[in-house]
Amino acid sequence: MSEKALYQEIGLVNTRKMFEVAMKGKFAIPAYNFNNMEQLQAIVNGCVASDSPFILQVSSGARKYADQTLLRWMAQGAVEMIKAQGTPLKFALHLDHGDTFELCKSCIETGFSSVMIDGSHHPYDKNVEETRKVVEYAHKYDVTVEGELGVLAGIEDDVVAAKSIYTQPDQVVDFVKKTGVDSLAISIGTSHGAYKFKAAQCTRNAQGILEPPPLRFDILEEIEKRIPGFPIVLHGASSVVQKYVDMINKFGGKMEDAVGIPEAQLRKAATSAVCKINIDSDGRLAMTGAIRKAFAENPKEFDPRKYLGPARDELKSLIIDKNKNVLGSAGHGKEIFA
Numbered sequence: 001m002s003e004k005a006l007y008q009e010i011g012l013v014n015t016r017k018m019f020e021v022a023m024k025g026k027f028a029i030p031a032y033n034f035n036n037m038e039q040l041q042a043i044v045n046g047c048v049a050s051d052s053p054f055i056l057q058v059s060s061g062a063r064k065y066a067d068q069t070l071l072r073w074m075a076q077g078a079v080e081m082i083k084a085q086g087t088p089l090k091f092a093l094h095l096d097h098g099d100t101f102e103l104c105k106s107c108i109e110t111g112f113s114s115v116m117i118d119g120s121h122h123p124y125d126k127n128v129e130e131t132r133k134v135v136e137y138a139h140k141y142d143v144t145v146e147g148e149l150g151v152l153a154g155i156e157d158d159v160v161a162a163k164s165i166y167t168q169p170d171q172v173v174d175f176v177k178k179t180g181v182d183s184l185a186i187s188i189g190t191s192h193g194a195y196k197f198k199a200a201q202c203t204r205n206a207q208g209i210l211e212p213p214p215l216r217f218d219i220l221e222e223i224e225k226r227i228p229g230f231p232i233v234l235h236g237a238s239s240v241v242q243k244y245v246d247m248i249n250k251f252g253g254k255m256e257d258a259v260g261i262p263e264a265q266l267r268k269a270a271t272s273a274v275c276k277i278n279i280d281s282d283g284r285l286a287m288t289g290a291i292r293k294a295f296a297e298n299p300k301e302f303d304p305r306k307y308l309g310p311a312r313d314e315l316k317s318l319i320i321d322k323n324k325n326v327l328g329s330a331g332h333g334k335e336i337f338a
């Protein structure tokens with residue numbers, strides 16, 4: 001590191017220390033996406049309430065929806081809001097699925113403390129080249145970089161892939177060495193969105209709910225053996241919480257056969273070298289369920305605060321639950337930042 005980065009002046013942190021503590025403590029840092037104020041408040045207040053370190057993520061869809069400049073200043077507002085509450089908690093502002101060097105560079109220049117360069121759709125050598133270029137630039141400012149090897153199926157904003165390709169353990173050592181990345185997103189059967197798997201890929205449990213094929217822990221173990229102690233990231237790790245699917249359907253929605261990753265499998269992954277777990281769809285479901293309920297129960301209401309407020313409360317309680325019971329990150333904030 002040669003220069004003091006903007007993110008440090010703002011009061012953000014990169015992911016290095018968080019991942020170190022998560023690796024030793026056998027838990028994972030939650031990464032939550034945001035694109036509006038209510039989500040941001042729920043994420044921040046949920047993580048403060050459960051004393052959980054966290055990563056705040058901005059995707060390309062969020063940048064288009066809310067404007068990159070506004071999101072960055074909202075994140076700075078969140079830093080000040082946390083300080084005002086008198087807790088030492090800090091967080092990383094992370095670019096989710098950066099697709100070019102230029103985008104990563106512009107995020108670093110405007111104050112992001114961590115970026116993902118997703119070159120997984122490129123041929124291997126091109127992925128290495130792009131990722132390495134971002135790492136060289138980012139590390140000048142002590143900004144941490146997440147790379148990706150293997151392809152996840154599903155839809156998340158602009159990330160669309162029909163078919164997943166599992167990460168090949170034989171490639172990880174070479175990739176990490178050549179690129180210098182700080183963490184690596186891998187593909188072991190997670191998938192973006194709320195419809196992660198087709199019914200034909202799943203089995204039905206006694207309640208008729210679809211259960212997906214289990215995560216490929218054998219591949220994860222192989223990867224851990226090749227790069228011991230290296231932080232691994234799981235994308236597409238929402239569980240599609242049944243309570244919220246039911247709430248949506250009860251109040252006029254129509255989500256059939258939505259299916260996610262069972263929380264027990266994520267809990268198991270969090271105790272391994274998996275140090276970061278991305279959760280977005282579950283938050284969307286929680287907010288949508290709460291909004292549908294508010295509309296159905298109060299048809300005369302027209303003040304957005306009367307439905308966005310309950311949506312925010314529901315998201316906050318989801319986040320506290322994830323931090324405590326799935327990621328295991330709750331209670332580790334003071335240990336990292338005090």
Ligand SMILES: [Zn+2]
Pocket residue numbers: 097156159192235236278
């Ligand atoms: Zn992703």
